[in-house]
Amino acid sequence: MRPRAEKEAQLRQRACVFWFFGLSGAGKSTLAIQLERQLAEQGFVAHLLDGDNVRTGLNRGLGFSDADRTENIRRVAEVAKLFVDAGLVVLCSFITPLRAHRQLAQEIIGTADFVPIFVDASFETCAGRDPKGLYAKAKAGQIASFSGQGSPFEPPAADEAVFRVATEQVSPAQASAALWSFALPRVRAGSVA
């Protein structure tokens, strides 16, 4: 296999994994989809992995037990690593509720390539947005293990270095602009961010 450095040179970019984590409804996928589009417009080659294209395929059969959540994250991280080896910028959008999950992803992908982005909004705000109707279902007791209710969500620890986007404190445009300023130097070839 051709070395990653050759692939990155061909694509004129630095590969890495932007790993968006946070509660359902916090805005992970919205931000990730927007970043993917912005990257493409600037000529970067990026790809988004999220529940929509992973839960129905590679991770079909995995549920939401602790063990299955961990295996879900493990496989996504391994796939993200394969994309990084191919020279691509990867955007992963998963709740990743536990610190242990983020640590696992970081170990597999490698600290140098793992860029965690905490999409931060309170449970109440997310429940109010409820874009997928999941909070209503959880409240009605129809989801056994829902992150933030019945299943824990651990915010980043003090020593967990993450880029934080607080989607209830800034406008969508501000959130997106802040993310872009953070992300661009990370993927630009020859930059040292």
Next chain:
Amino acid sequence: MRPRAEKEAQLRQRACVFWFFGLSGAGKSTLAIQLERQLAEQGFVAHLLDGDNVRTGLNRGLGFSDADRTENIRRVAEVAKLFVDAGLVVLCSFITPLRAHRQLAQEIIGTADFVPIFVDASFETCAGRDPKGLYAKAKAGQIASFSGQGSPFEPPAADEAVFRVATEQVSPAQASAALWSFALPRVRAGSVA
């Protein structure tokens, strides 16, 4: 997520999966590595998936039982599909011993994107080459389930449409040239192969 067609347009290529199958030692990886290099030299964006980067990561923990072989193929096919969605040309190099395995990969990836390549050499020839020393180990009884000895390898059925490269009948250069002539029209943007 941006649609695949946009990604293919950005990369100026058509995505697909060249799936190399055949006995250990038949020449799958040699051909795949060469094709990956040739594609890159022509500006195509390709990535190789093989046992080396999958068995140690995503498929760690899977062995060589029938069920595990099938799960191995299933996961690789799902990952290959994700790469195709990203617009890439994928080269998969796996023994894929059973017709059912090839059918599974085809079903997951989709007939239009699955391009099977049978790297054909006899058991005796492969045992003579034995690049990884596996045939010697199998002969010594150190490998329980070895494709071609103890574990079946089913050559393509009459109705299994595959591109065949017979590596004991042509020189490596001829094999590679034939493969290139076959592969190039398949990935060139705007071509109808």
